Amino acid sequence: MAARKWGLTAAVWTMAAALLLAGCGGGEDRKANAPADDSAPSASSAAASDVKAVTIKASNFKFDQPEIRVAKGQTIELTLENEQGNHTLKIDGYEQTVKAGKTISFTADQAGEFEFYCDLMCGTGHADMVGKLIVE
Ligand SMILES: [Cu+2]
Known part of the structure; x- marks a missing residue:
């Protein structure tokens, strides 16, 4: 019983670590996408010309x-x-x-x-x- 409980805890910690890493990665993705977002308004203003x-x-x-x-x-x-x-x-x-x-x-x-x-x-x-x- 006890061994299974520890195993579960380790799994939770592993998942938490994975989520943290994914969180950091997500932040970088958002920065990388920023220029693409900026180009959207200029495309629409060209259409409005x-x-x-x-x-x-x-x-x-x-x-x-x-x-x-x-x-x-x-x-x-x-x-x-x-x-x-x-x-x-x-x-x-x-x-x-x-x-x-x-x-x-x-x-x-x-x-x-x-x-x-x-x-x-x-x-x-x-x-x-x-x-x-x-x-x-
Ligand atoms: Cu007049």
């Missing part, structure tokens, strides 16, 4: 970005934020208008340069509120 999200901030009397540059075929998600005053953004040629706080989405299917401007009479500097959408 068909969509170009642009936020334009308008104030009296300018847009914070005079140019929006996209590749032909890209979908543009355009958001207008009014930091000061009341403005809209209209793109000639595409006949798209974004209102304050809104986002529009359209495909840049025509190459070229398209003027955008504020389409809301907002004051003395209204005519200065222009920019260019460049699709290439």
Whole structure:
């Protein structure tokens, strides 16, 4: 009886030692896998490059970005934020208008340069509120 009990204890210790070793090995595996995990987000952002999200901030009397540059075929998600005053953004040629706080989405299917401007009479500097959408 006694001998069997000791044998069992030895087996438990052996298992415990094996688990500890496996635990260490697992820790190293996790470190080795870390670069693979990092590559996952960049792969998904590459897939998302068909969509170009642009936020334009308008104030009296300018847009914070005079140019929006996209590749032909890209979908543009355009958001207008009014930091000061009341403005809209209209793109000639595409006949798209974004209102304050809104986002529009359209495909840049025509190459070229398209003027955008504020389409809301907002004051003395209204005519200065222009920019260019460049699709290439
Ligand atoms: Cu205006």
